Amino acid sequence: MSMKLLKYENHLDLNSMKELPDSYAWSSVDDDSPTSCSSEPVPVINLEDPNAMMQVGHACKTWGVFQVMNHGVPMMVLDEMEASGRKLFSLPIQQKLQAARPVDGVSGYGVARISSFFPKLMWSEGFTIIGSPYEHAQKLWPHGYTHFCEVIEEYKKEMNTLVNKLMWLILGSLGITKGDIKWAGPTGELKEACPVLQLNSYPACPDPDRAMGLAAHTDSTLLTILHQNNTSGLQVQREGTGWVTVPPIRGALVVNVGDLLHILSNGLYSSVLHRAMVNRTQHRLSVAYLYGPPSNVRISPLSKLTDSCHPPLYRPVTWSEYLGTKAIHFNKALSLVRLCARRNGFVDVNDHNSVLVG
Ligand SMILES: C=C1C[C@]23C[C@@]1(O)CC[C@H]2[C@@]12CCC[C@@](C)(C(=O)O1)[C@H]2[C@@H]3C(=O)O
Numbered sequence: 001m002s003m004k005l006l007k008y009e010n011h012l013d014l015n016s017m018k019e020l021p022d023s024y025a026w027s028s029v030d031d032d033s034p035t036s037c038s039s040e041p042v043p044v045i046n047l048e049d050p051n052a053m054m055q056v057g058h059a060c061k062t063w064g065v066f067q068v069m070n071h072g073v074p075m076m077v078l079d080e081m082e083a084s085g086r087k088l089f090s091l092p093i094q095q096k097l098q099a100a101r102p103v104d105g106v107s108g109y110g111v112a113r114i115s116s117f118f119p120k121l122m123w124s125e126g127f128t129i130i131g132s133p134y135e136h137a138q139k140l141w142p143h144g145y146t147h148f149c150e151v152i153e154e155y156k157k158e159m160n161t162l163v164n165k166l167m168w169l170i171l172g173s174l175g176i177t178k179g180d181i182k183w184a185g186p187t188g189e190l191k192e193a194c195p196v197l198q199l200n201s202y203p204a205c206p207d208p209d210r211a212m213g214l215a216a217h218t219d220s221t222l223l224t225i226l227h228q229n230n231t232s233g234l235q236v237q238r239e240g241t242g243w244v245t246v247p248p249i250r251g252a253l254v255v256n257v258g259d260l261l262h263i264l265s266n267g268l269y270s271s272v273l274h275r276a277m278v279n280r281t282q283h284r285l286s287v288a289y290l291y292g293p294p295s296n297v298r299i300s301p302l303s304k305l306t307d308s309c310h311p312p313l314y315r316p317v318t319w320s321e322y323l324g325t326k327a328i329h330f331n332k333a334l335s336l337v338r339l340c341a342r343r344n345g346f347v348d349v350n351d352h353n354s355v356l357v358g
Pocket residue numbers: 106112113114128196198217218219220221288290323326
């Protein structure tokens with residue numbers, strides 16, 4: 001094979017490339033280059049602070065993203081997850097392809113799912129885990145998959161505890177109590193949704209200024225909890241400022257507001273547009289815990305947040321319906337579930353054809 005590059009699904013084995021192929025060269029990466037280091041930093045919140053709820057609410061309203069410390073997830077669990085991710089992505093490509101994500105499937109190894117919406121390829125590889133990791137792990141390590149599976153299960157358990165804590169802080173900051181949430185159990189635990197674990201790998205890149213690790217997107221979740229290794233790359237877009245880097249802080253976790261929380265809060269807390277950049281010398285890893293509601297729950301603006309002056313801006317939607325819309329329409333999905341302006345007698349700010357009423 002020429003240049004000893006192994007091709008899979010039209011994508012190349014990134015670890016073996018000495019030059020950036022044209023198919024990976026994003027000419028416009030620098031058009032909206034990151035803001036200077038002097039911009040306001042992404043909030044870092046100590047979850048043991050008695051004012052944590054107020055700070056979380058403020059961060060959701062003004063950023064849509066924040067980092068948390070003293071979150072209760074043991075450092076060892078984060079380190080083990082990172083080591084397992086590294087072990088997985090450093091397997092030979094032929095081995096990783098044993099666990100390839102099927103064309104019509106969600107779990108497994110593959111390129112960024114959003115690739116199809118962009119003319120250029122992304123400098124990353126991913127591994128998506130939904131439900132049990134056993135089936136795929138067995139294909140990756142036929143004789144030694146148990147440790148990987150144990151690490152994943154432990155990580156999911158810790159994330160589930162944290163996501164409950166975060167959801168109640170966020171909902172509390174909106175004045176929402178346990179009785180207002182249909183999918184909360186009697187002791188306030190949020191009924192088990194089917195969480196998704198997304199492992200992302202961004203190999204060192206020979207021409208990082210022209211490459212894109214993961215293109216700008218919002219997550220289709222209520223919340224995403226992201227663990228990044230010590231290499232920076234995550235950037236969030238802030239209105240009026242531009243792209244702001246979320247610096248890795250050892251032990252801290254990044255929390256993103258997703259589209260479903262945007263809907264649930266009737267747009268009070270906006271989902272955050274984010275992307276991942278790559279690095280010339282360092283391999284970057286991230287692990288995203290994508291949290292959504294149980295499959296039978298339809299998410300719509302909470303009634304406590306709406307009245308005649310603040311009508312619901314979005315129609316009810318289940319997580320899987322929303323993922324379906326996202327899979328087809330990508331970043332237009334949120335505006336597609338937005339209620340039509342005229343039907344409610346108010347103007348939709350996103351509807352440029354609407355006529356002012358009243
Ligand atoms: C539940 C999901 C959210 C996700 C699509 C998916 O079905 C599984 C992977 C998720 C992920 C992770 C990387 C970014 C993202 C946009 C993508 O392409 O796959 C998200 C999807 C999403 O939040 O819409």
